Amino acid sequence: MSLPCGVRNHTYAEDTAIVRTRTQWVLLLALLVFLFTMPAYLNNYWLGVFNLIGITLIAATGLNILIGYCGQLSIGHAGFIAVGAYTSAIITTRFDMPFLVGLIAGGIMSGVIGIIFGLPSIRVKGFYLAISTIAAQFIIMWVISQWSWTGGQMGMQVPFASIGNFVFKSGQSQFYLIIGITVICIFLAKNLARTRVGRAFIAIRDNDLAAEVMGINLIYYKLLAFFIGCFFAGIAGSLFAHWSLQLTPEQFSFTDSILYVGMIIIGGLGTSVGPIFGVVLIRLLRETLTNNVVPYLEKSLTFLPSGFASGITPMVFGLVIVLFLVLEPRGIAHRWNLFKSSYRLWPFSY
């Protein structure tokens, strides 16, 4: 950790604090105030976009714990999100339980399914694990699209989220709910990385044999990583269900799973700010592409084929993922750190 000039650690409490200087406190509070006053400046459409960003961010944070910290590659994240979404939807509609129960149950259910499909991670890693998570995605989505409880291909209707008598009906209230939970999740993830568990994850990522030799229980920690990563996915899924009000199996496709991996790679693996950058970049890129760039190009260039509108977004995303891996494998988070240190040192670069 690099600190600004002149900041010293006098106590252990100071050493372990996340926010150290007054400037950091001011910036953090400014960011939080900005976040929670956002409904004042944004119309309903953009609130929707930011709601989706918040939901995606929770899922991406979970995936970052799994891939970025623990090094267990999972390409079935959309499947685990679907588990959370459908669990929450079934609990609230078929059992008439409150939303909060659905939220927690969605997370736990998703975590348990994650442990089951994470079992191969005890014996294999890298590519083998990637394949078994792909298999998990397809098996989960098959069950969801065939089971009568989930409504099969037709999907199911989900009520608004509610706590007590308060129903999160308007765009603003949904925004506060989602952003509130997102902030809590990011805070938890940030702290998790600094605990014994997080350090064990990092040791496993860097070399699992060496970690085992040092006395880290590989089976326990790998499955724990799967549980936590998928728990976040389940929370995100539950919020998504009560936000979009309509669930169909197509909303959780394999390409989405790829995109989640892409987002955290673009943001920067194994950093707490990485997922934020990645998710915001990809979601805003999608918004600008579908709302501004594509209509403009289609109007000005009449010879474009009819698949242009639906084909351009995956093409750009794929290109962005490949370019980031080739040109900046450490993601935007690395650039952000470079910017921070050069800002701090300016004008003397030493």
Added chain:
Amino acid sequence: MAEFLQFTITGISVGVVYALIGLGFALIWKSSSVANLALGQIVLISAWFNYSMLVDAGLPPFLGLPLVIVFAIFLGWVIERVALRPLITQPILSLIAVTLGIGYFLEGLITFIWPLSTAGLGEAAFFPKSAINIGPAVISQEYLWIIGICLLVFILLTLFFQYHKMGIAMRATADDQMAVQACGIPVTRVFSTSWMFACVVAAIGGVLISSIGSISHGLVDTGLKAFSVVILGGLDSFIGAIIAGPVIGLAESYGGGYLTRYLWAGVRDIIPFVIIIIVMVIKPYGLFGEKRIERI
């Protein structure tokens, strides 16, 4: 009995195509230890290119099919050159992720150029469709053609790896990259060639499988199902892929034929993935795979 025989033949023919696509995976994995997860998209784009050549451009098969091969070679060369070459010393996570990115890009490209969601070769199908009788079963002739062509490709590939200079160089690279480099074999060219070969066999697989069914987004899943072949057979084993392919195909065919009435529809498409999970838990390195012993 007739039903059983029919399931067997279709299962084997689909299975050998899986084996072919899986071989495309094993080729790259063996020589450069890159896991190519864009395989499904490569299969799909080759099938669509074939459609363009035979249906849109109306070329006869003896002109169109070689063009598909040329296209696949070009595709393999471009992918290796642009995306994989700069990442040669990177960790496996980046290598897997970059192929995911390529797959995503290709998927966009496919929707971009071929916005149709599904298409069949129709008149341009090049296998004789007439059915023949084998014992009590009535089987469309195309399945037998597919089995024949796949076996031919297997034999050609085996001969190539056994006797051709490049084939031997590729096997040597798979064995020990450093030693090969010290012997003066251009490792980068070996990587490039293995990508071209992989794309060609995947393209052949795509053309074959789309000639019995139709061309649709489901072919991407076909490419993913081919992973079950390499997982079952062992990632670095050609023999494993060739044996495991028909096994997977048969499991899928029998499962689809006999289990659908007890379980939900679509169980056929899930069987390869269930096999992946089972193999992963019981025997992760497959039937013929080499277990890597790691040292710190």
